[in-house]
Amino acid sequence: MPVSLTDKLVVAISSRALFDFEEENRVFEAGDLRAYEALQRERLKVPARPGVAFPLIRKLLALNTDAHRVEVVILSRSDPISGLRAFSSCREHQLEIQRGVFTRGRPPYGYLKPLNASLFLSANQDDVRGALDAGFPAARVFPESATMAGRNAHEIRIAFDGDAVLFSDEAEVIFQRDGLETFISHERDNRELPLAPGPLRPLLDALYRLQKLADRNAQMRIRTALVTARSAPAHERAIRTLMAWDIEIDEAMFLGGLDKGPFLREFEPDFFFDDQIRHCESARTVTATGHVANGVANVANSAAHAS
Incomplete structure (x- = not known):
């Protein structure tokens, strides 16, 4: 039997919404993709700090205690090698995230349909607008937002x-x-x-x-x-x-x-x-x-x- 996500709450999230990649993103937005990729490679063994949506994702994954109800997928414009850092950061922070799509600069929201995603969170305004225009639930996160982390733990x-x-x-x-x-x-x-x-x-x-x-x-x-x-x-x-x-x-x-x-x-x-x-x-x-x-x-x- 093929694996299906149709009975899950599927949240697709960019690596920048999940982790604090603001320094790396400034290099990316400067237009030097090679410099960005080189910086991520240099930091492959450096776990990223939690980003703005991290507390929400951690809590959602906690719903999987007795059954697999929530699936979180990293959906990112980063290149696949930079994706290694995202996954290693997940392991460091004990986030059970196993799936990811990395498009190396190409808009990634087309993959929301096969993922059957109920939400796409990204810090990239163009990707969010594209997803909404295509009929997918999406929101642009504010990386500089405050968080309620640590409150209402259960x-x-x-x-x-x-x-x-x-x-x-x-x-x-x-x-x-x-x-x-x-x-x-x-x-x-x-x-x-x-x-x-x-x-x-x-x-x-x-x-x-x-x-x-x-x-x-x-x-x-x-x-x-x-x-x-x-x-x-x-x-x-x-x-x-x-x-x-x-x-x-x-x-x-x-x-x-x-x-x-x-x-x-x-x-x-x-x-x-x-x-x-x-x-x-x-x-x-x-x-x-x-x-x-x-x-x-x-x-x-x-x-x-x-x-």
């Missing part, structure tokens, strides 16, 4: 924004185009009509399946939160959408435009996902953060940057 906590992350950006389009009053009226009138799925819906699905299994495993549990700028009465459509998906979340914060950072500080997530840079900038001072470059807000930002 619980995985993940927080999500709603529109353009868990849900489609259809409501956000109305807000951006017609303003708050029209948005509220539209969401109230359509409160029983579920929102279309957003790019990270597959991750939430996989986490919820794991959550029900992990509740039987006292060593590691999962807790999720929705942290959104929505407020009443627009909150109802979000909750009813989750009900239609038959997914339960543990906490919901309807903040009506309040800064999300202080609320995340109280929730203490291992990771937070948002589609808007301003929320990510606030969140990354608190915890590990991923920018989901999806939806109308990011189309506007891309156009402004291009001009």
Whole structure:
């Protein structure tokens, strides 16, 4: 029988998101691939320090105590020899990661499909945008983010924004185009009509399946939160959408435009996902953060940057 990952939560992660390769990355971004590869070869026996997503990955792998439920795959633009350092660093830090794809500068996200990945974490903005455009769940990590490492050692906590992350950006389009009053009226009138799925819906699905299994495993549990700028009465459509998906979340914060950072500080997530840079900038001072470059807000930002 061939090996299959279809029944696993599969997280694909770049080596730079998993480990602190910022010094090496500066050489890579300078455009001298040979110098980068030479530096990695010189350091093959030097274990890399944990990166921004390391605490989350370590906790997810802890769900495999009594069964193989989570698969983590290194998916990297690095060359295969540099991949030796990534794997040796995994061994040094006792991370049970056995699979990896190294593309030596070529965009790697095409391999997300055969991996059946529920999430791709990378520090490379182009790779994340390419993955999202191709329909894969992805987020750009901020390597300089704070982390909640060491907190809630027996619980995985993940927080999500709603529109353009868990849900489609259809409501956000109305807000951006017609303003708050029209948005509220539209969401109230359509409160029983579920929102279309957003790019990270597959991750939430996989986490919820794991959550029900992990509740039987006292060593590691999962807790999720929705942290959104929505407020009443627009909150109802979000909750009813989750009900239609038959997914339960543990906490919901309807903040009506309040800064999300202080609320995340109280929730203490291992990771937070948002589609808007301003929320990510606030969140990354608190915890590990991923920018989901999806939806109308990011189309506007891309156009402004291009001009």
